[in-house]
Amino acid sequence: MTMPVAKPGIMSIKPYVGGESGIEGRQDVIKLSSNEGAYGPSPLAQEAYIKAAADLHRYPDGAAAELRRTIGEIHGLNPGxxxxGSGSDELISLLCSAYAGEGDEVLYSQYGFLMYPISAKAAGATPVAAPESNLxxxxxALLAAVTERTRLLFVANPNNPTGTYLPASEMARLRDHLRADILLVIDSAYAEYVTKQDYEAGIELVDAGENVIMTRTFSKIHGLGGVRLGWAYGPENVIDVLNRARGPFNVNAAALNAGVAAIRDQAFTRHCRDENLRILTWTDHQLRDLGLDVTASVGNFLLVCFANDSTRSAVAADEFLRENGIIVRSVASYGLPDCLRITIGTEPEMRRVVDVLSRFMGKNSA
Ligand SMILES: Cc1ncc(COP(=O)(O)O)c(C=O)c1O
Incomplete structure (x- = not known):
């Protein structure tokens, strides 16, 4: 042994690559690669963030008491x-390291969020993907993939990058048939965008038992991806585990301040949701009219699939969009090489996307 060596699972991780944010030599870039909120953070959250500056010599409240109280008030939940967490990513990672290790399996869905297998491997566990039907x-399939080694099951609802969701009845069926010692993690990062009547973010399932936890984020509709802030709602026994495993000051002071203001600004959140739905619906129709294969989405992004030939492929479309100053997300790393994920931006941004893709498809622009 001549040098320090990491645990075996670590070197099998393919590092997560975030959405790109710039194109060299261009200033007028439209970034639609990370499902960030199209309208940025609420002005009230920006103000609260700036206010934190004067007290940055102080450690933050390690218990995040005010933020938890505010989340509890807005969502009708017990703050206890x-x-x-520092983004829901941190909570996903903590759950994996607390509940799974060497010899254990972490189950997720085929096109599930990439941080599930990454966090599972980092914990020394084995990620297991169950096939999906129609994206x-x-x-x-998830229930059939459960083994005696399964410790955790991650379901993003709605899922990224597909944008599809499971109705409350299906989620309840999953929980009902799951062994009681398996922790079901419902990742509801995009819950605020969903307007379907048969959708439920996970609160009811958390309340119904001891083995379900729901994770949420401030990075999407609240437009606070830059401060890294997420939260989880779960049974007291699981919350106790996370509180033991997390760092004592895992959420920074500016994030705590901004988060409280953001979640209180419900008018802004509603505006973002309504605009997203209007522009998502418009974009979906426009892209289908171009002959593209669009998966119906309830989130703030669309999975768009292209022909498997060299002229109109996803790779060619990605290149053409870039040449025109638009960055979207290749999802080849998710096993979807013929598709691109396009975040729903503002109306002018999406008009430009449709215009560029119309030209790419050899049609007159919209
Ligand atoms: C399904 C899903 N879960 C979790 C996250 C991570 O969010 P956060 O910024 O809170 O770490 C994302 C971010 O893209 C996501 O798409």
Missing amino acids: QIVC TTDVD
Whole structure:
């Protein structure tokens, strides 16, 4: 042994690559690669963030008491069952390291968020992907993939990058048939965008038992991806575990301040949701009219699939969009090489996307 060596699982991780944010030599870039909120953070959250500056010599409140109280008030939840994290990514990672290790399996859905297998491997566990049907989480396939080694099951609802979701009845069926010692993690990062009547973010399932936890983020509709802030709502026993495993000051002071103001600004959140739905619906129709294969989405992004030939492929479309100053997300790393994920931006941004893709498809622009 001549040098320090990491645990075996670590070197099998393919590092997560975030959405790109710039194109060299261009100033007028439209960034639609990371599902960030199209309208930025609420002005009230910006103000609260700036206010934190004068007290930055102080450690933050390690208990995130005010933020948990505010989340509890807005969502009607017991703050004692909430834990905050530096992005929901941190909570996903903590759950994996606390509940799974060498010899254990972490189950997720085929096109599930990449941080599930990454965090599972980092914890020394084995990620196991269950197949999807029509780019949608398949409850029966997940249940069939459960083994005696399964410790955790991650379901993003709605899922990224597909944008599809499972109705409350399917999520309840999944929980009902899951062994009681397996922790079901419902990742509801995009919950605020969903307007479907049969959708439920996970609160009801958390309340119904001891083995379900829901994670949420401030990075999407609240437009606070830059401060890294997420939260989880779960049974007291699971929250206790997370509080033991997390760092004592895992959420910074500016994030705590901004988060409280952001979640209180419900008018801004509603505006973002309504605008997203209007522009998502418009973009979906326009892209289908161009002959593109669009997966119906309930989030703030669309999965768009292209022909498997060299002229109109996803790679060619990605290149053409870039040449025109638009950055979207290749999802080849998710096993979807013929598709691109396009975040729903503002109306002018999406008009430009449709215009560029119309030209790419050899059609007159919209
Ligand atoms: C499904 C899903 N879960 C979690 C996250 C991570 O969010 P955060 O910024 O809170 O770490 C994302 C971010 O893209 C996501 O798409």
